[in-house]
Amino acid sequence: MGRAEERRARQRGGRRAAPKRSSGAAGSAPAGSASVGSAPVGGRAAARGRAAKGGKKGKSEKSWIRRLFTWKKIVGTLFGMVLLVMGAFVVLYVMTPIPSANADAQVQSNIYKYSDGSILARSGRLNRENVDLAEVPEGVRRTFVAAENKTFYDDNGIDLRGTARGILNTLSGKGAQGGSTITQQYVKNYYLTQNQTVTRKLKELVISLKLDRKKSKDYILAGYINTSYYGRGAYGIQAAAQAYYRKDAKDLTVPEGAYLAALLQAPNQYDWAIATDTGRKLVQNRWNYVLDNMVGMKWLDASKRQAMTFPKPKAPKAAPGMQGQTGYLIDAANKALYKQLVAQGTASSIGDAEALVTKGGWTITVNIDKKKQAQLEQAVKDQLTSKLNAKKRSVDGDVQAGAASVDPKTGRVLALYGGVDYFKHYINNATRRDYQPASTFKPLILAAAMDQEAKTQDGRAIDANTIYSGKNRRPVEGSSIGFAPPNEDEVSYGDITVQTAMNKSVNSVFAQMGVDVGMENVLKVAKSLGMDTEGLQAVPAQTLGTMGASPLEMAGVYATLDNHGKKVTPAILKSAEHKDHPVTLPNPIGAQVITKEAADTVTSVLTGVVDDGTAKQSVANNPDRDGQQVAGKTGTSDGNKSAWFTGYTPNLVTSVGLFGEGAKPPHKQVTLTGATGLIRSPGRINGGGYPAQIWAAYTFGVMGKVTKFDLDTTQGAAVKPSVSATVSQSASSSPSSTPSNEATTSPPPKTTTPPASPSITPPPTTSAPVTTAPVSPPASPSNTPKNPLNPNDQQ
CATH class of the missing domain: 3.40.710.10 (DD-peptidase/beta-lactamase superfamily)
Structure with missing residues (x-):
């Protein structure tokens, strides 16, 4: 085969070249012919090409991806991006000066108005008084470092990991994030704003780096403790010392300083005077964390730390102009505003929102009607x-x-x-x-029963006319958790309707109803109506209203009804x-x-x-x-x-x-x-x-x-009932106190067939037949007969 033929064979056969002919075979057959039992070289190559044709498309796609995403290109791209970010940061660093104090740091007032536009109150001057760092005891200064930034004296003013996390969470809408250094927090407080934006975070990073290079650590620490918000309207450590301990900052003890340092994480939640039990536990844990850090940093002797007790702050004093009901109205309005600022993303936490409102400049109108108030x-x-x-x-x-x-x-x-x-x-x-x-809380149990179309233990619908046993300390049926609540004054009632049980507030009836409905369903409906049921256990005891609630909360629940x-x-x-x-x-x-x-x-x-x-x-x-x-x-x-x-x-x-x-x-x-x-x-x-x-x-x-x-x-x-309903005396026990009498306005009890004993006078035959819920009749302490209407009654 000549060179031209070899070239053509290679072209026909793909990547592999045609093999060279042996000298013995040279001229034994004409070009293009084949020996017996063998295929021509060009034919083999062509066959291989044809065989590969079906997979050529997939291979070409894979090779295209490999060519596009090579390791060199990936590394090069990443390196280029790093250089781009570094270049952008250098430009940002050069172009961002350390600004003057932010406008929000200026003293302003808030104006509060009634619903008709008349003035309710004006807030006073901003409660801030700066003090030199030398006036604050060294141990107290160190509590803030131990609480917020243990590397403060060694770092360059920023926490890159914490800042990156904050930026990512801001972009994803996750809200407030920790991890900022004391320098960064001071920059946010004094030079910038509380707004959670990527631009603000980047500026915070750059200014913190510059400030750390130009100012001493003591200067930054002084600025931080003098501009931070501690709750109770107090800005700065001097105002905080007066607000919580009625003393000057120079007289604070290390335990008191640790409490103030702990407050900065959540001033509203950690204020001892208004904190919940959970809030008090959290601030005590934070206080211990601060002091333990000081021991670990060799700033506090372990034996002295062991002897320290939690310094409960004094009760707060109201600001001028807040006397009477005014302070309560403003307090409620402010807290509602804090929640809304967080909900809409203007502030990252309740503490930041509180600081934003306390700085002033707000006109707040409440829905309070002056005459009704x-x-x-x-x-x-x-x-x-x-x-x-x-x-x-x-x-x-x-x-x-x-x-x-x-x-x-x-x-x-x-x-x-x-x-x-x-x-x-x-x-x-x-x-x-x-x-x-x-x-x-009892109406919420009935609301759940009606909304969920609940039934009694033997499958009968629950409504206002359903008959239950009003027996004192009657054990609930159908619950794995035993519960037998007393009625008020230990009174036992007879077989009574739900209506009468509500009128008389009979605990035993609603305990059983809660189990019949399912306490999970009761709490679910209570939450939908407006009660805060977070963390409540779905147990029968909740039917007595053993959770916490406020008048405002209960007003909202009943307003929904x-x-x-x-x-x-x-x-x-x-x-x-x-x-x-x-x-x-x-x-x-x-x-x-x-x-x-x-x-x-x-x-x-x-x-x-x-x-x-x-x-x-x-x-x-x-x-x-x-x-x-x-x-x-x-x-x-x-x-x-x-x-x-x-x-x-x-x-x-x-x-x-x-x-x-x-x-x-x-x-x-x-x-x-x-x-x-x-x-x-x-x-x-x-x-x-x-x-x-x-x-x-x-x-x-x-x-x-x-x-x-x-x-x-x-x-x-x-x-108005179509017929009067009565319950015979035999349906009631002889209680130690006056037994209840069926209200004349109560609807007739539901019944299909009157029981043999105890007897309940059935409605006239003109009434539509309805079902009866299971009951257990009360009895005197010496004798508790079985209830013929309830086969499960073993007493």
Whole structure:
């Protein structure tokens, strides 16, 4: 084969060249012919080419990817990107000067207005007083380094890893991030803003590097402790020392300094005076962390550290102009604004939001109605505080009142009572959540039963007419957790309807109903109605309202019932305006969270509590009622540490709570029993007493024209029954106290076939047949007969 033929053979056969001919075969066959048993060279190459043709496309694609993504190209690209970032950073470093102090550092005031635009209050001057670092004890200075930046004296002012993490989380919308050095935090406080943007973070990085090169570490540390926000309106360590320990910064001890250093992580959450139990545990853990770091850094002797005890701060003092209810209103408005600033991304945390608001420049309008606010204050004074005399009875000094009033159609908070005086009692009783709502939780159990179409243990529907056993300390059935709650005053009731059980607030009935519905479902519905159920265990004991709640929270829950099951979130803010920080407030009226029929049935049932139950004397018989239709529920917690009445008309929902709080530190929860000189046994303050009296004096004083509920239900006390219902005496035991009598406005009990014993008078035959829920009849302590209606009753 000549060179030309070889070239052609190679072209035909792909990459492999045709093999050379042996000299012995040269001329034995003409070109292009084949010997017997062999294929021509060109033919073999062509065959291989044809065989490879099918996979050529896939191989070419793979080779294209390999050519595009070679290791050299990948490394080169990454290297180029690094150079680009470094170049951009160099340009940013050169072009970014250390600026003057940010505009927000200038002293400004906030203006607070009532809903009608009239002035409620103006905030005072910014509480800041700078001190030289030399005036702060060395040990106190070191607590801040140990808390925030252990490498402060050795680093170059930045934490690249923490900053990168912060930028990535800002881009992904995850909010506040830690990891900044003391230098970076000082730069953010003094030169920049609290806004969470990538641009701000990059500027913070550059300025921190420059500042660290130009200024000493002592200069930066002094700036940091003098510009940081510590809560209680205090900027800087001097103001903080006065706010928390009533002393100058120069007189602070190391344990006190460690507390102030710990505060900076979450000043609102860690303020001992208003912190929850969880908040107090967290700040104590943080305090221990700071001191342990100081031991590890050889700044504190281990034996001295061991001897240190947590320095509880003093109670806060109210600012001028905050006396009376004003401070409580501003406190509630500010906290609502903090949450909204975080929710919309203007601030990264509640602490940052608090600092942003405290710096001033805001015009904040609240939904508070000036006339209703005055009426609520007067009602508390007339019905309660005028009767308290702590000098005569020490228990009177332990009584705290809180109340909140909401428009169920708009969600606006129209009035709020936080305590006797913001100067005298710093905690806002209208928003505190550390007391049990007790039996005011019972309507939520019924709401869950109606909304979930729940059934009794033997499969019968639960509604207002369902019959339960009202036996005292009756063990619940169907729960793996044993629970047999006492009724108030240990009274045993007969077989009673749910309506009567609500009127009389019978614990045993609602404990069983909670199990029938499923406590998980009860808590789910409670959350949808507006209760904070975070962390609550789904156990039968929750049916007694053993969780914490605030009057404002309960007003929102009942407002949702009043609003036919459409969610109402109480809104104290009408508007919040700032030239640099626009705020968009959410709609207080939300979606349908339970069915209209379920909500309206609960409302109908709750009218019975007012007309024939525990609120009858204070509300139904009030001479100022003038025929106004009212629904509501009383509540009295275990040990009489709290007493409630939450009630509503079609246009107004108000929750009133009384709380037993020790007048002297540590202000523990104490009983209300005996307050105002109540000596008649048992001397207890019930929800149907002062709370209901305050509610009636306020509501009937501001209600305007008489209104009626527009209800989508055929059940409950608000619906006139077609027949009267009675329960025979044989269905009740002989209790130690006066047994309940079926209310005349209660609907007839549901029954298909009257039982043999105990007997329940059935409705006339003209009534439609309905089913009966299982009951266990009460009995005297000496004899507990079996219930023929409940085969599971083994007593």
